[in-house]
Amino acid sequence: MLPNTGKLAGCTVFITGASRGIGKAIALKAAKDGANIVIAAKTTQAHPKLPGTIYTAAEEIEAAGGKALPCAVDVRDEQQINNAVEKAVEQFGGIDILVNNASAISLTNTLETPMKRVDLMMNVNTRGTYLTSKACIPYLKKSKIAHILNLSPPLNLNPLWFKQHCAYTIAKYGMSMCVLGMAEEFKGEIAVNALWPKTAIHTAAMDMLGGSGIESQCRKVDIIADAAYSIFKKPKSFTGNFIIDENILREEGVKNFDVYAIKPGHPLLPDFFLDEHPDTIIKKVESRGAVPELKEEKPQPPPKPRSGAVEETFRIVKDSLTDDVVQATQAIYQFELSGEDGGTWFLDLKSKGGNVGYGEPSHQADVVMSMSTDDFVKMFSGKLKPTMAFMSGKLKIKGNMALAIKLEKLMNQMNARL
Secondary structure (H helix, E strand, C coil), rough: CCCCCCCCCCEEEEEEECCCCCHHHHHHHHCCCCCEEEECCCCCCCCCCCCHHHHHHHHHHHHHHCCCEEEEECCHHHHHHHHHHHHHHHHHHHCEEEEEECCCCCCHHHHCCCCHHHHHHHHHHHHHHHHHHHHHHHCCCCCCCCEEEECCCCCCCCCCCHHCCHHHHHHHHHHHHHHHHHHHHCCCCCCEEEECCCEECCCCHHHHHHCCCCCHHCCHHHHHHHHHHHHHHHCCCCCCCCCHHHHHHCCCCCCCHHHHCCCCCCCEEEEECCCCCCCHHHHHHCCCCCCCCCCCCCCCCCCCCCCCHHHHHHHHHHCCCCCHHHHHCCCEEEEEECCCCEEEEEEEEECCCCEEEEECCCCCCEEEEEHHHHHHHHCCCCCCCHHHHHHHCCEEEEHHHHHHHHHHHHHHHHHHHC
């Protein structure tokens, strides 16, 4: 872990979405130096699934040694942003650092994304970042520290990152384009950078997206907080960078990254938008024993008949079902399989004891997955990671994404049997 230096003592840090998760972790790291934290977030009353409000975050910040100013702010509302900025300047005398962390996510394709959800992502991610930056810049210009940090990815134009969740990618890349433009516009006055994790980070939002059990494949929020802290220590001349958490911490001399793992030694889920180079992905995937996703297929001799491989897979799945599995999953999956042995199959993990079979389920499916029978068998036997199959277009998913990710966890448990 990166030790605190006291460098941010007395500095004012304005953080959007700071009531929980990554925003709160960055706030607490700065608070340990004795910084003033403006918590600009929406949650004033506890949410049933997402713990934390601006007031509970304020208590934690004060306990860590900082001063806190909780402001109820929806980053879509210009008046609320301006009010929070005015309050911050009135109470602390200025603003030294802005962290644009507030974000909305929906990993859905074009036809599955309602316009209300598109507007939310565009207005929170891109417009919210632009608006909050615009409101803080006059004060940042007067600061000796003067940093804007956006929690957004490097601008990777590989179509892979657009095809399954176009609206989300556009909205996140809008935040990154603010970095590109503003770093140049305010060169010498304000450092403007982006920070993005190398791996999935465990937050309450991640639990909602990925379901329980996802955390073992994640790192703690501390890695982002430490990376942000190391950026804030840099001069204004350090600007226009798209930083990956692990890389900057390596430069800082951090060698042991196990301290950041939820479950040290467990394989980590890579984050979206990073693929250094498609060849690297292929090599990494091959080394994990999965099937390469991005290579052109060489002509293969026709496969021998599979003698009901799909049926056999479902039979083994059926034998693995327990009340605990059904209780933990509470979902019905429908599989539309093309190729030999194909057709419609289902896996019911909602009804007592669970059930599998050919045809449509008796109740409406929560998730519909379409793929070839070959890929289905590979997926259930652990030779093809569902995440990779989805990202490369081999697997199409309709319905509840969180429940689809739950199935991946289940498959990992079954792999030993298949």
